Amino acid sequence: MKKALLCLLVILFGFTVFSITPIKVEAASDSVVHVWFSQYSQENDAMIAIANQFTNETGIAVEVVPRINVFNAANDLVNNAELDDRPDIVFMQAPDIGGLIASGYLESLTAFIDEDITSRFSEVAFDAFSYNGNIYGVGYSIDTYGLLYNKDLISEDDLPTTWEEYFTTGEALTISNDEGEVIQWGILMNSRDMWFNYPIIKEFGGYYYGQFSNGDYNPYDIGLDNEGMVNYVTKVKELKAKNLVLTNKIQGESEIVSRFANGKVAMMIYGLWYASVFKQKNLNYGIASLPDQTDNTTSLALTTVQGFVVNKFTDNLAETLQFLEYILRDDNQQLLIEGGNNNAEKIGTRNPANYAVIASEYIQSDDILASLSGLNSECEPFPNIPEGTIWYNYTTTVFQSIFFGTSDDQEVDVQAKLSELVEAIRSDVALMNYQAERIDIPSWIWAVVIVALIVGIAAYLIIKKFVIKKKKTHYERISWKETFIAWLLMVPLLILLIVFYVYPIIHNIYLSLTDYSGINLRDYGLIGFANYKDIFVAGIDGLASMTVWTVVFAACVVIISFVLGTVLASVLNKVNFHVAKIYRIIFILPWVIPTVITLLMWQGLLETDNGLINQILGLIGIPNIPWLSDPFIAKISTIMVMVWFSFPYFMVIATGHLKAIPKDYFEAAKVDGASAIHIFFTITLPLVFRALIPTLIMSFIMQFNQFGVYILTQGGPASDVIGAPGATDLLITYVFNTAFNTNRYAVAAAYSVIIFVFVALFSLIAMRIGRKVSED
Amino acid sequence: MKTIRKSSRKDRAIQVLIHCLLLSLVVITLIPFAYIILMAFGKDVVGTATTIPTEYSFDNFARLFTETNFVDWIKNSIIISLITMVLSVLFVSVSVYVFSRLRFLGKRKLFNFILLVQIFPLMLSMVSIFRIFVMLGLLNDLKGLIIINATVSSAGLVLLAKGYFDTIPYELDEAAMVDGATKFQTLVKIILPLAKPMLAVVAIQSFVIAYNEYAIASTIMTQGLDGMPLAVGLQSMIVGQYGTNWSLYCAASVLGSIPMIVLFYSMQKYFIGGLTEGSVKM
Incomplete structure (x- = not known):
């Protein structure tokens, strides 16, 4: 059995190594038109057929790239716009184009779109992609209601x-x-x-x-x-x-x-x-x-139009436009729309913008599709300016307090609340458009900074060496040979850490000093410490109380899951071997199933009125508990759900550690007549705790930066003050939301640097204390 | 195997009590999963609002295989996670040996360095991560994901494993070296076998990290649906502006957790045992 398993593992491993090597896309030649298209396979198939036809007719090669979803398109375009295999034509939603245009990522298609094209598509197909008097795309599917x-x-x-x-x-x-x-x-x-x-x-x-x-x-x-x-x-x-x-x-x-x-x-x-x-x-x-x-x-x-835009950095504009024109032909639109609606299934995913397709037998023979396409003239495209999405952040909570009262069931003054909403949106708009003055830094400054850094480090090392030499008698003798071997062995991991951890940190510090934002994605420049000044001058409401809550949250989750995990591990060691095996398999489930799904399940389970938990409690006569809607209970529920996620990890670690505790310890205690509970708290728990101090600190950091809570509660129940943190908002989710809602990525970077420094100090102190404890 | 003699009534009562507590915990653990499984087999599920599906079928599973690239995704994820697992176990064994057995200059600083760099959440520096992958030419390449996952999990798990290695008495090393073993032989023949429970944890956790990683994968894998790992594929089913395909998503989650459960089960024998029959090393 063991051998079979080993064989299987070796074969699998061999297979995997083997199968990853050939994944190598052939170097894209310049004349290939790259099209980022859909997430639906039949729609992509249609596009590929069209591309092949086009290649046959013109000799221009086209590569159709299926995409995971249309919502990432803008982000990914920014990342990939200037790479070798950059996309030329991108399928995206019209509301996403504002920031891209402001940052200079989209090619204007005003000259390309002639009367022939405008006459064959619904007006909204162009309206949605119009920005500052230019047209940047052509609508293909009209997502309306x-x-x-x-x-x-x-x-x-x-x-x-x-x-x-x-x-x-x-x-x-x-x-x-x-x-x-x-x-x-x-x-x-x-x-x-x-x-x-x-x-x-x-x-x-x-x-x-x-x-x-x-x-x-x-x-x-x-x-x-x-x-x-x-x-x-x-x-x-x-x-x-x-x-x-x-x-x-x-x-x-x-x-x-x-x-x-x-x-x-x-x-x-x-x-x-x-x-x-x-x-x-x-x-x-x-x-x-x-x-x-x-x-x-x-x-x-209010409508979202999805359509095709062209990358400003395309290196074969003529061919790209030629293919775009080809896609927009009536018969090709027909093929695409049919593919997008899963052909014969007619699932209604795509609502054509093209008149010939609307008039076609395919659409008209289906009542629903036909009447939906009839609504194309009754659409208003969602604002495609970068500020377009701001209301998403506020209206739900504002309307909630207007229609359902505040968290303590007070009626709110409608006019005042609405004015507050408008004020919040307006100040966000102002923030988004605020441009700090750039500072010019002569290039020699960098040389000075680097030299200063090197001198600083050298000075530090020299001083340090003196101190070590003085103290050497107190310390264990350090062998130079072992030092050499140790560092040599650590080189691979160190290089990886520098590449994947240190570089992002430094790059983030740099970004935090620039005006990098949703409308400045490309040409951002240094603005000095303006972002930090913003943060400290403007401050965030309730920063202190939120920091306290975040620390309490992280500490509670780590401590409770650690104790629970260790208790379980030792209890399972005492029950029947085979039964324990089954328990273990069940208890590790929260650890091995993707967290997003279980978080969303918990969200449903904890609903006040229809949630399964309250329904079950109702059966035994317990009235509804507002698990996630009462500010205080929501905090407790959040901690409990997160404990539910992390206790299996500690259970498994503790199981391993229990094996390492010498049996004598327990026997000695037993001879002294100690009870099982006493033994657990005086021997097992402290021993496991000592060995786990770095891990516990690490888990604390992970919980401190926990984004899962946001999936569970969206930070809610929301505060009655617009824009103030909700009851379960953690420091990191709140500050990032405020920065990302207005696309001020540089401010987000500044926040992350501040939080990094804060948590690093906290961890260093915790490490020191932990070391003291374990040395005692 | 039975080590606790159930002689007295009191013992039996305690046993019953323990099982009652364990069972209630089992219920709490299982409720969401039962729900996921119901949803996976459910028809016409609109939201997570807890209306339990009324009709059941295998449709969702069939759709996974016909309408999505589920097979590719799970294959990619297994490839990434398995290699990440092997690399992590290697990195962690070596690093932890260095930290736990060698006396060298800058040890504490290096350890603190590894801990501190991880405070910065990678998830929030995707712009920087993307630049690195461009520079390394590892975009849209499973190798890139494997390397970064191995880094992330090794860095995190070194901290964990060090605590365990420290509990293995140094006298064992000395005894081996007196017998003429080299340091390498001591590591491979004496220490690693004793550290099996911890290596098993490292293996599982690194597998889990790689298997669940979403943020990085979704940023650097932009070309084609068949190159995605499962986490990204799963996400594409729920991140939608309007339509969310809960049943399909639940079905994918159910099938997607099988590799991890199998792995856990096959590793289980390395870290169970313990108190009563565990190896005594003193």
Whole structure:
């Protein structure tokens, strides 16, 4: 058995070494057009077929690169734009282009897009990619939404034509049972959402970013605190009282979708993102235009257009544009859209922008696809300026406190809260556009710095040598031969550490001194200590309290998991060998299954109203516990969930260590008549603890920089003050959020340097104390 | 095997109590997994909101193999993790021997250095990491991922393993050397066999680190779907603006954890035993 396993391992290892060597992409020649495309295999297949056809006709080689998802496209383009195998054509979402254009990564296509092209695509395909009067891309698929309705509950003719009708029809179709519980909803909305409710917000007079007369967005003109918005809030509150709005503050779109899929909702504003589920459930539904505005204009859905852009640094622009033109031909668009919708399955992933495809048999023979494409003229592209995404960071929590009250159940003043929201967005816009003055550093400064560094290190070493020579009698004799061997053996690891750890640290320090940001991705320059000054002058609200919480969190997680792990390890050593084996396999599960999935599962399990944990507790008569929605309990839940993740690691380590503890220790203690618990606390735990001090410190650091908490709680429950840290925000997640929300990457780098220094000092002190403890 | 004699009633009561506690812990540990498995077999799952699926099928698993590059992903991950594991065990054994057995100048400084550099979260310096990979020409190459994973896990695990090596008495080395063994022979023949439990932990943990690594892989592997490791592939199923494919994701997680469970199970014999039948080294 043992031999077989060994053989298998050797074979596997041989196989793996063997199989990684041939993975070598042949050097890309300059004339190849690289296309970063889709995550869907059938869509990529269609593109590859088109590329082959193109190569046959023109002799220009094309490489189609499948991508893991479209959301990384902008980031990856920045990284790869100037490499040898740089992408020439990139498939991305229109809202991502702002920062890329500001930083100079996209080629303007204004001259390339002629009348022939504009006449064959929906207007929104170009609008979405227009920026400062130029067009930077061509839309291919229009990700929009409309009025989804259940045909069994409401007929097409009865669909509302105005928003007022939408509300009244919705109310009329809502049915409650005898106990007053709603069993069917006419309409169902999510009050915390702004994306799908945007047409309604507009109906009432609210808006996100105002536009100049030439169509450009004005990020300082924010219409979220005007009278119309207050009226909107009043209306939604009224609907909420009538149960037409989700009454649980944790639930969101997926809850509405799931009720709609189960035939309990007559109308909702949504797209086709769950069309496959509707199909599986045999739901008889349709998608129609949104109700009109009161002034009889069409309501426009907020839309993300996905399309093709061209890398500014392409080294074969002519060929690239030639292929782009080829992709945009009607028959090729047809092939791509069919591939994107999984051909015969027609899953609705792609909604064509091309008129000929819309008119084609393929689309028109499917009711849903046909009516969705009919909505293309009723779209408003999501603002593609770099400031476009700012509202994501605030509206959910703001609407939550407006509609559900503050964390201590106080009503909030609507007008004041909305003004606070607008103020927060506006100050973020200002931050994003703030450019610190660059400083010119003559190149000789670098030479001075380097010389100074070398002199400093040399001086330090000389002084140190003196000190060591003096003290040598106290220390163990150090052998020069062993020193040589030791350093020689450590060279490989040291080189790796310098390459992968020291270099990023130094590079980050450098970045923190520049104005590197979402609109300065390429041409950033040194601005001195302005970022640090910002951080220390502006400060962050509650920095001290958040640092305390982060330390408490990290310490609790490490200590509890260490003790629990060690207890388990020793208990399992005492129970029956075979039973222990089964226990061990179960207990290590949290360690071996990808954390993201289990974190999200915990999030669902700990939900207050429908969470499985509360349901189980309900069976034995315990009332609902607000696991993640009460600030204090959320802190405890967070610690417990993280302990759940890390105790298996300590259990396994401790199991190993127990083996190393000499048996005599225990026997001596037993002879003295000590109880098992006593032995554990006086012998086992301290011995394992001593051996693990560096590991515990390391785990503390890992927990200090723990990003998992953010997946679990998003830092929430949110503070009632906009932008202030939530109850479970850790130092690192909070500061990075504030910096990344406004794409100020240099500020993020400065934060990381500050946190690094802080934690390093903390760890050094802990090491010193730990060493004292273990020497005692 | 039975070392504790269950003679008295009290002992038996304690045993029962222990098992009750263990079982309740088992329940807490298993709830999320039971849920993941239910979701993996569930049809029409829309969100993680805890509505337990009503219909079950193997569809999600079938879709994994037909619609995604799951097989490539898991193959890549196993390749990366296995080699990372071997490299890490090598690095850690050598480094830990240096720290635990050699007396040399700058020992404490070197140790602190290894600890301190790791405080800086790599996850946040992706721009720098990407530059390194460009300079080394290791973009879109599994070798690159293997090297950085081996570095990350070795650096972290040296700290762990040193504590264990320090508990192996130095007298054993001296005895061996008196018998004429070289330092290398002492390491390979005496110390490493004694350190098996810790090496097993190092092996598993380095495998886990490489298997779960996401941030670096998603940044440097940009060309093609079939070159991705599993963690990145998994993420692509849930990171979506609207549609999230929970069932598919859960199915992938269930299948994806099998290699780790197998590895743990096959390594288990190296670190169990302990108190009552463990090797006594004094």
